[in-house]
Amino acid sequence: MTFVILDLEWNGAYSRRLKGFMNEIIEYGAVKADEEFRILDTFEALIRPQVGKKISGKISTLTSITNADLAGGPQFLQVSGRFRRWAGDAVVMTWGTSDIHALIENFRYFCGSRRIPFLKRYVDLQAYCERRLGCDGKQQIGLSTAAQLLGIDEDGFDHHRALDDSLLSLRCLQRLYSRKELLPFLQDAVCEEFYNRMEFRTVPICDLNHPLIRPGDLAFRCDLCGRRARRTGAWQLRNKSFRAPFFCRRCGHRFYGRVQFKLKYEGMTVKKKILPFEEPPEQKRPAPAAVPEESG
Numbered sequence: 005m006t007f008v009i010l011d012l013e014w015n016g017a018y019s020r021r022l023k024g025f026m027n028e029i030i031e032y033g034a035v036k037a038d039e040e041f042r043i044l045d046t047f048e049a050l051i052r053p054q055v056g057k058k059i060s061g062k063i064s065t066l067t068s069i070t071n072a073d074l075a076g077g078p079q080f081l082q083v084s085g086r087f088r089r090w091a092g093d094a095v096v097m098t099w100g101t102s103d104i105h106a107l108i109e110n111f112r113y114f115c116g117s118r119r120i121p122f123l124k125r126y127v128d129l130q131a132y133c134e135r136r137l138g139c140d141g142k143q144q145i146g147l148s149t150a151a152q153l154l155g156i157d158e159d160g161f162d163h164h165r166a167l168d169d170s171l172l173s174l175r176c177l178q179r180l181y182s183r184k185e186l187l188p189f190l191q192d193a194v195c196e197e198f199y200n201r202m203e204f205r206t207v208p209i210c211d212l213n214h215p216l217i218r219p220g221d222l223a224f225r226c227d228l229c230g231r232r233a234r235r236t237g238a239w240q241l242r243n244k245s246f247r248a249p250f251f252c253r254r255c256g257h258r259f260y261g262r263v264q265f266k267l268k269y270e271g272m273t274v275k276k277k278i279l280p281f282e283e284p285p286e287q288k289r290p291a292p293a294a295v296p297e298e299s300g
Contacts, residue, residue, distance in 0.1 A: 006044065006094040009129065009177070010034040011169040012103045015063045017056025019113070026113060027106045028055045029080060030069060032087055033166025036094060041178050047090050048167045052077040055113070066164045080114055088122040095190065096123055099147050099173045100130040104202055118199055126193040127186065129173055135189075136180040147172055154179045201269045208244040209265035209272065216272045217265060224261035226252035227278045233259070249281065 013031040018024070034047040052074050053059075059071055078086075098104060104126070108118045133150050147169060151158055156175050162168040191198060209217070226233045233250040236258075240247050245264035251257075258281035266273045 005039050006092070007037045007039075007041065007097060007127075008034050008091045008094040009037070009097045009099075009170045009173045010091075010103060011099065011166040011173065012106055013063075013067050013069065013164065013166050014106050015053060015056055015059050017053065019055050022113070026055060026109055028053050029106055029110050030059065030063075030074060031067070031166045032083055033168070033170050034087070034091070035167070035170045035174050036091070037174060041174065041181060043174070045090070046167060046171075047087060049083045049086065050074055050077050051080050051083050054079055068162075068165070080110055084111075084121070091122050093124060095125045095127060096193070097127045097129045097173070097177075099169070100144065101128055101202060108199065108202065118203070120193070123193040126191045126198070127189045128191075129177060132186060132189045133176055133180055136182070136185060147176070150176050204269040207267045209267055210241055210244055212239060212246065214265070216267070221265070221274050222246075222263060224250050224259075224276065224278065226250075226255060226257050227259065228252065228257045229255045231255070233257075233261075235261070247279070 011033045012029050013033075014027040014029045016025050017028040019026050030051050030053055032047060032049045032051070036044045036046070038044055050069065050073055059069060059074070064070055104120070104123075107120045107123075111120055112118045130144065130147075130150075134145050137145070137150065137153060139145060145153075148158065148163065151172055154176055156172070156179070158172065161172045212222070222235075222239075224233050224235075225231060229252060231252055231254045233252045235248050236251045237249040245262055247260055247262045250259055250261050252259075260279040260281060262277045262279055264275045266275075
């Protein structure tokens with residue numbers, strides 16, 4: 005089994021056909037490794053854009069790629085064909101799924117199909133490394149942060165260039181590799197479900213009458229004695245989560261219960277949290293009006 009760690013750079017480009025912006029890929033960078041994650045080969049190619057004729061100043065500053073670098077180069081489908089032959093049947097890995105989303109977007113635009121021809125088996129390397137680092141999953145870890153946590157010296161790596169980012173990703177994987185731990189992250193990327201899952205966008209649920217919300221989802225137990233608490237006020241929607249005051253009749257503890265609902269591909273997720281109770285501020289009485297002095 006061989007592995008290919010792929011990284012992409014792209015430019016936000018306005019498409020008249022789409023009547024909106026898209027992420028047009030301008031660079032492929034990848035490293036191929038064997039089962040022991042020893043480097044076998046590397047792949048690097050710039051892509052001449054077809055949708056956006058000029059790179060935005062922000063992307064040029066971030067990547068150091070200029071319009072002159074891309075002028076006269078091969079186009080997206082040419083580079084993708086070269087990469088497909090180079091990668092073969094290797095397992096493709098990317099740091100997070102944003103590169104996969106960009107590939108789907110570009111293949112749909114240039115080929116009319118969301119299928120990625122060289123993608124047969126796939127691993128989200130970011131999700132795998134987060135699991136191995138013991139992260140709680142509430143916040144994603146960037147590549148540079150992961151390298152720092154693993155004590156990897158980043159000197160010599162040109163951040164936001166595709167090949168260097170793929171090589172740094174490989175260094176992180178080398179530190180955290182376990183065949184047993186990696187297997188559950190290996191996905192079949194040929195089936196239709198893979199693309200449905202990739203293109204599904206998580207949606208917060210902001211309506212308490214949603215049919216997936218059950219009464220038990222809105223119940224809270226006291227964090228001091230464990231007894232079910234009674235809600236003493238109305239639910240309020242704040243930052244796409246619901247919050248209400250609760251009171252425990254057993255121990256007299258007051259607290260706020262916060263619950264957040266998200267609709268994901270696998271179904272709805274419910275996250276609850278208990279917050280300290282805040283006494284409402286006392287209303288200040290208005291100061292008495294001054295009595296004008298009588299003129300003598």
